[in-house]
Amino acid sequence: MSQKNNTTNIAIIGAGASGLFCALCLAKKGFLVTVFEKNNKPGKKLAATGNGKCNISNTNISLANYFSSNPSFSKYALEHFGFEKFSKFCDEIGLNLTTNENGKTYPSSLQASSVVEILYQEALFYGAIFHFSTYIEDLTFEKKAKIIAHNTQYEFDKVILATGSIAMEKLGGTNSGYELAKKLGHSIIEPFPSLVQxxxxxxxxxxxxxxxxxxxxxxxxxxxxxxxxxxxxxxxxxxxxxxxxxxxxxxxxxxxxxxxxxxxxxxxxPQNDKNKLLALLEKKKKALPNRPKEFLLLSLINSKLIDFIFKKAKIDPNKITTDHLDKKDLQSLTYALKSIKxxxxxxKGFENAEVVAGGVNVDEIDPKTMESKLQSGLYFCGEVIDVDGDCGGYNLHWAWASGYILASSMS
Ligand SMILES: Cc1cc2nc3c(=O)[nH]c(=O)nc-3n(C[C@H](O)[C@H](O)[C@H](O)COP(=O)(O)OP(=O)(O)OC[C@H]3O[C@@H](n4cnc5c(N)ncnc54)[C@H](O)[C@@H]3O)c2cc1C
CATH class of the missing domain: 2.40.30 (Elongation Factor Tu (Ef-tu); domain 3)
Structure with a gap:
């Protein structure tokens, strides 16, 4: 348990990836941190990431992997909290990492639940307080910030919206962050599903x-x-x-x-151009005379695709064997194999999306502190902000980087 040396009283709404990480960073700095989470436990979505393995970051973090209505917004956070700094931070909290050949990085345990447990236990160790099953209904600012849950009012010096996006309601996804931000004058870039079927x-x-x-x-x-x-x-x-x-x-x-x-x-x-593929089919036809025509594609493509490709290529169904196929047929097959339109x-919508594009307008947020430009004492981190990334650990890295930059800037 740490000794509190900073009397600034900070509330974080949301104990997901960014809220947990930010709570840990702030508590480590000695702030009084209270986290409110509507679920009955922390990191429900985080525990489901990467098919339960948690693709936690990527060694190739670059601005090019991120999207926003103002693409340069995340530059500062990504430059000041890139992969190396994240990896060093993980070392300090005993979170071991492993990286595959594409740069995708996971906890060595390949268990997302172990990431949740470490972040939560470390935040507790440094003195953060958690309220679970506590949905924050309202947030107002007068002299102090007032947040309301279950008819109870709490007062804080600063409030961080780490409420995430509406992706996957069953894992805690909600639009409540957008609604709270809107009430405080923020505009929302229209959310739409990303990383979705x-x-x-x-x-x-x-x-x-x-x-x-x-x-x-x-x-x-x-x-x-x-x-x-x-x-x-x-x-x-x-x-x-x-x-x-x-x-x-x-x-x-x-x-x-x-x-x-x-x-x-x-x-x-993709590895064969049309001419190469045609030559391959011609060679196979020569090697397999008088065989069922399907033999031409057997072992070349998934067998369940063979009939589909013959139909796509409009091959006369009366042509039964390889001998029946002429050069034009082979050309049609080549075309069908390379261009299924x-x-x-x-x-499949928000309920199946891993991430949401859009969110709180970044032009209204200071990229070096994550503080609202419209309401002093209000901050944002994670996916509630209009920043989303490619598949491959980039979205969680944004949760870490935005939470870290916010905490480092706070004094
Ligand atoms: C199935 C799935 C797999 C994924 N896999 C990966 C992956 O492998 N790698 C990767 O980089 N990204 C992955 N992502 C994306 C990643 O999980 C998110 O980008 C990340 O969790 C966003 O963090 P966050 O803190 O902003 O939001 P969240 O983690 O969603 O946390 C927000 C929290 O706020 C709480 N909350 C919201 N409103 C309120 C309120 N009013 N009161 C109280 N609490 C509230 C919610 O219950 C939630 O717990 C995946 C997403 C999904 C859905």
Missing amino acids: LTSHNKEIHFLSGVKTEVAITIFINNQRSKSIEGDILFTNYGVSGNAILDLSREANQAMLEGSYVDIVVDLF IEIDGS
């Missing part, structure tokens, strides 16, 4: 449900090529999922929000 009415795709494969995907907005990405895709009975899809979902959802049409084109053979008509 995309839906398509293409019935033929639904029949491929369960097929997961490595591909390249190009996204087209109003028929204009926008961005290409490599990774995995999972076909589902509502559309598409998988890492590559989650990574493209922000761009797709933003475009749909603006009324644009979105298509994706899936290339099952899927119309996107929506996403």
Whole structure:
């Protein structure tokens, strides 16, 4: 237990990733910290991150991995609390890390629950006080900040909104942070789901449900090529999922929000250009005369995709064997393998999104202190702010960096 040496009384609303981290940093500095959490325990969403393994950060933290209506807002926090500083901080609190070849970093235990436990126990050790099952309904500022929960009023010198976003209500996602900020004069950049599965009415795709494969995907907005990405895709009975899809979902959802049409084109053979792939099919046809035509694709692609590709290529169903296929058929197959077009008509929404884009307008927040420019004594950290990141540990890193910068600036 630490000796309190700072009489500034600080409330943090939300004991999620950013609230826990910020509570620990402030309590370590000797502030009086009280955390209010509507769930009955800390870090419910944090405990579910990275499929329970917690992709806690990334060795390649860069501004380019973050999005906001003002993209340079997070520059200061990311430069002053990059991966190295985070890693050093983790050493100090006994949180061991392991990094894979892509820079994705996890707790060595590969257990998100161990991250929650360390942050919570360390914050307690340094004297932070926690109130669970306590939903903050209102927040006003007069001489002091007044927060209201269950008809009880508490007074503080400063209040930090670490309420997160509306992503995944079942894990604590709520729009209450936006509502509290709005009441205090802040504007909200319209939230929309990011890192989320995309839906398509293409019935033929639904029949491929369960097929997961490595591909390249190009996204087209109003028929204009926008961005290409490599990774995995999972076909589902509502559309598409998988890492590559989650990574493209922000761009797709933003475009749909603006009324644009979105298509994706899936290339099952990103490593082979059309000529190489055609040569491969020709070689296989030569090596396998008079065999069922499906043998041409067997072992090349997931077997559940074979009939789909023959249909896509419009190969005459009366052509039964490899001998029946002519050069034009092989060209059509090549095209079908490299360009499966899927119309996107929506996403699986906030309730399935890992992250929300949009939030409290960053032009109203000081990037070096995270203090509101509109209400002195009011601060923000984490996903409630209009900053979101790519898949790969970037969103949790934002929770750590924004919480750390806020705490370091406070005196
Ligand atoms: C399934 C899933 C997997 C993810 N995996 C990863 C990953 O591996 N790596 C990564 O970088 N990111 C991941 N993310 C994103 C990451 O979890 C979030 O970006 C991060 O948790 C945001 O931290 P936060 O503190 O802003 O919000 P949260 O962690 O959501 O915490 C906000 C807290 O505030 C509480 N709260 C809200 N309003 C009130 C109120 N009025 N009164 C009291 N309490 C309130 C909520 O109950 C919640 O506990 C994942 C997200 C999900 C949903």
